[in-house]
Amino acid sequence: MALRRRTLLKVIVLGDSGVGKTSLMNQYVHKKFSQQYKATIGADFVTKELQIDDRLVTLQIWDTAGQERFQSLGVAFYRGADCCVLVYDVNVMKSFDTLDNWHEEFLKQANPSNPSTFPFILLGNKVDIDGGNSRVVSDKKAKDWCASKGNVPYFETSAKEDLNVDAAFLRIAKTALANEHIFNLFRSLLFRRMSRGVGVHADRNFSPMRWLKFFNSFLSH
Ligand SMILES: Nc1nc2c(ncn2[C@@H]2O[C@H](COP(=O)(O)OP(=O)(O)OP(=O)(O)O)[C@@H](O)[C@H]2O)c(=O)[nH]1
Numbered sequence: 528m529a530l531r532r533r534t535l536l537k538v539i540v541l542g543d544s545g546v547g548k549t550s551l552m553n554q555y556v557h558k559k560f561s562q563q564y565k566a567t568i569g570a571d572f573v574t575k576e577l578q579i580d581d582r583l584v585t586l587q588i589w590d591t592a593g594q595e596r597f598q599s600l601g602v603a604f605y606r607g608a609d610c611c612v613l614v615y616d617v618n619v620m621k622s623f624d625t626l627d628n629w630h631e632e633f634l635k636q637a638n639p640s641n642p643s644t645f646p647f648i649l650l651g652n653k654v655d656i657d658g659g660n661s662r663v664v665s666d667k668k669a670k671d672w673c674a675s676k677g678n679v680p681y682f683e684t685s686a687k688e689d690l691n692v693d694a695a696f697l698r699i700a701k702t703a704l705a706n707e708h709i710f711n712l713f714r715s716l717l718f719r720r721m722s723r724g725v726g727v728h729a730d731r732n733f734s735p736m737r738w739l740k741f742f743n744s745f746l747s748h
Pocket residue numbers: 542543544545546547548549550551561562563564565566567568591592593594652653654655656684685686687688
C-alpha cells in the first residue's frame with residue numbers, strides 16, 4: 528500500500544456545563560457512558576484515528592469546561608482550530624439560548640481568517656430523556672438557528688444511548704478536512720506565486736518578500 532499522509536485536525540467542543548460534551552466524547556472514543564457528572568476543569572483532549580476516503584485522519588478533540596469558574600483558556604488554545612462543535616441539551620432552554628454567546632466567543636478568540644465560513648457543527652444532546660417528553664427546544668428552532676449562522680450542520684444525539692454520535696463526529700471530521708483543504712489550496716497557490724516571484728524579479732507585485740509577509744500574516748490568524 529502506498530504511504531499516505533496523516534492529517535491532524537483540531538476540533539474544539541463548546542457549550543454550557545452539563546450538556547454532555549465529555550459524555551459525547553467518551554462515547555465516541557471509548558464507547559463508554561457514565562451517569563455520574565464530573566465537571567471538566569480547564570480543557571483536555573482525546574484523539575481518534577479514522578479513514579476518510581483515502582486519507583488517514585487524526586481527530587484531536589478538545590473538551591472544554593462549561594462552568595465559568597473552570598474556564599481558563601487563552602487565545603492560543605483556540606488558534607488553529609479546524610472545526611468548532613457547539614453542544615446544547617434539548618431539555619434545557621438556557622443551554623440553547625447561550626449558543627449565540629459560545630459562537631461569538633469562539634470567533635472572537637480563534638479569530639479565523641474568514642469568520643463567515645468557519646465550520647461549526649451543532650449537536651442537540653440528551654434526546655433520550657423521558658422519551659423526548661421533557662424536550663423544550665424543537666427541531667425547527669434548532670434548524671432555524673443553524674440557518675441563521677450560515678447553514679451549520681445539525682445532529683440530534685444521545686451520548687447515553689449512543690445515538691447519532693458516530694455520524695456526528697464523522698461529519699465533524701469531514702467538515703474540518705474540507706476546511707483544511709481550502710487552507711492547503713490557498714497555501715499552495717501562494718507558494719506558486721512566491722516561486723514565480725523568485726524567477727521574475729522584474730515583477731515587483733509578486734516579490735517573494737511581499738508574499739512571505741502576506742503568508743505569515745495569514746498564518747498568524
Ligand atoms: N440521559 C442522558 N444523560 C446524559 C447524556 N449526556 C450526558 N448525560 C449526563 O449529563 C451529565 C453531564 O454530562 P457531561 O458530559 O459531564 O457534561 P459536560 O458538558 O461535559 O459538562 P462540563 O464539563 O461541566 O462542561 C452527566 O451526569 C451525564 O451522565 C445523554 O445523552 N443522555
